[in-house]
Amino acid sequence: MTKQKVFSEKQLPQNIQSYLEEHVDLKVWDKSTQMPRELLLKEIKDVQGLITTGSAINEELLQQAPELKAVSTISVGYNHFDTEAMRKYKVIGTHTPYVLDDTVADLVMALMLSAARRIPELDAMTKRGEWKKGDDNPRFGVDVHHKKLGIIGMGRIGETIAKRGKNGFDMEVSYFNRSRKPEVEEKLHIEYKSKDDLLSESDFIVLMVPLSPETKHFIGEKEFKQMKNSAIFINASRGQTVDEQAMIEALQKGEILAAGLDVFEQEPVEPTNPLLTMKNVVTLPHIGSATAETRNAMAMLAAKNLVAALTGKGTYYSV
Ligand SMILES: NC(=O)C1=CN([C@@H]2O[C@H](COP(=O)(O)OP(=O)(O)OC[C@H]3O[C@@H](n4cnc5c(N)ncnc54)[C@H](OP(=O)(O)O)[C@@H]3O)[C@@H](O)[C@H]2O)C=CC1
Numbered sequence: 358m359t360k361q362k363v364f365s366e367k368q369l370p371q372n373i374q375s376y377l378e379e380h381v382d383l384k385v386w387d388k389s390t391q392m393p394r395e396l397l398l399k400e401i402k403d404v405q406g407l408i409t410t411g412s413a414i415n416e417e418l419l420q421q422a423p424e425l426k427a428v429s430t431i432s433v434g435y436n437h438f439d440t441e442a443m444r445k446y447k448v449i450g451t452h453t454p455y456v457l458d459d460t461v462a463d464l465v466m467a468l469m470l471s472a473a474r475r476i477p478e479l480d481a482m483t484k485r486g487e488w489k490k491g492d493d494n495p496r497f498g499v500d501v502h503h504k505k506l507g508i509i510g511m512g513r514i515g516e517t518i519a520k521r522g523k524n525g526f527d528m529e530v531s532y533f534n535r536s537r538k539p540e541v542e543e544k545l546h547i548e549y550k551s552k553d554d555l556l557s558e559s560d561f562i563v564l565m566v567p568l569s570p571e572t573k574h575f576i577g578e579k580e581f582k583q584m585k586n587s588a589i590f591i592n593a594s595r596g597q598t599v600d601e602q603a604m605i606e607a608l609q610k611g612e613i614l615a616a617g618l619d620v621f622e623q624e625p626v627e628p629t630n631p632l633l634t635m636k637n638v639v640t641l642p643h644i645g646s647a648t649a650e651t652r653n654a655m656a657m658l659a660a661k662n663l664v665a666a667l668t669g670k671g672t673y674y675s676v
């Protein structure tokens with residue numbers, strides 16, 4: 358039987374490429390740079406499957422891919438999928454939940470610790486040779502342990518962060534979600550709060566909701582004003598869940614103490630973005646799941662999702 362055609366717009370580890378080649382006729386974008394959109398639109402004209410990491414899967418693309426049956430993203434977030442258009446064109450979308458939860462939760466803890474203890478700022482100071490003996494008050498940070506952690510978005514990753522906060526750092530953990538999770542509350546001894554209460558009472562606020570029309574600018578001017586002046590805000594969800602201009606102003610005016618950011622409204626972040634020059638802001642280039650082990654597991658899951666969706670054999674994580 359002829360194998361179905363699959364295009365991957367990302368290079369894949371050899372073991373995953375071999376797995377795919379057993380099942381499908383695979384072609385891969387062989388450069389490490391982002392594939393230009395116009396080339397992608399050419400490549401998808403006669404394929405049945407696509408592996409992506411963030412390209413917009415929208416009407417424009419779907420119109421040009423008459424044979425497309427399934428798109429598999431190597432990510433858990435799928436805000437780049439126009440799910441309505443995909444349903445219209447009968448294209449299955451798959452993603453990679455669970456395999457990255459611990460890795461992303463670790464990074465969120467790293468952002469919390471880095472912002473609270475001012476790690477990047479003090480690392481840079483030490484490396485500049487500016488460490489002098491004497492009064493070290495100017496280098497003081499704030500404690501993480503035993504503080505109040507508020508998590509907005511108690512999903513797979515939110516729960517994994519809650520576990521770390523509670524069991525690793527003895528934090529008092531609360532959360533806000535559209536739906537309550539009594540079993541998680543009981544298991545982890547965490548508390549449900551309204552968004553308003555969580556914002557005004559937490560020392561650390563972690564945003565972990567998916568990006569959707571409902572969560573665009575979920576945290577803006579009003580929400581930053583509700584936070585304590587000593588609050589540390591962490592965003593590892595998507596840049597657009599936060600009104601970045603409002604966050605910049607909140608940091609400039611001292612309405613919050615610090616921020617730890619893995620994501621930005623525009624990625625890669627503009628070099629002129631004021632957040633990049635603020636000492637009390639820890640900035641990372643969207644690396645939540647970026648360990649070799651986890652990215653490998655995500656790519657393998659994406660490959661298996663796609664093969665299952667195309668062949669109808671086995672299960673896959675549909676969006
Ligand atoms: N920085 C990085 O590298 C990474 C970022 N991410 C981001 O993290 C997101 C979350 O991932 P994951 O935990 O697996 O997703 P889940 O779907 O498991 O969790 C998302 C949670 O957010 C809640 N939520 C959704 N909409 C709202 C809303 N309007 N108000 C309040 N709560 C809401 C959901 O609960 P309910 O629907 O009941 O409200 C759910 O509990 C991804 O979508 C992605 O954008 C993920 C991995 C890596």
Ligand SMILES: O=CC(=O)O
Pocket residue numbers: 431432433434435457645646
């Ligand atoms: O941002 C990463 C993801 O997996 O979603």
